[in-house]
Amino acid sequence: MKKMLGRVLAVAAAGVFASTTFASPALASVKITAYETAPVRTQPYGSSHQVRTLQPGDYIYVDCFVFNSYGNRWYRTGAGFYTYAPHFPSYSNIYKC
Secondary structure: OHHHHHHHHHHHHHHHHHHHHOOOHHHOOEEEEOOOOEEEEOOOOOOOOEEEEEOOOOEEEEEEEEEOOOOOEEEEEOOOOEEEHHHOOOOOOOOEO
């Protein structure tokens, strides 16, 4: 029983390891360009602290998107900040976080 349990745990651990070694599509940064003024914030809410403002034509790299509690879609940057998705064209290659 102990030997079998050890094998099951080894297989389970190998599966977890294998699944974490491959890059997820959500982890690939995508360069997006603002088509209107786009605040960059600390949280995915318009009331959160603004750390930067992108002007039309400025770009930023995002890793994925989230929906806040109001159902609004926000892009998350590699630095962990957020920008409201409607300020940008639609991108189909950005995945949910």
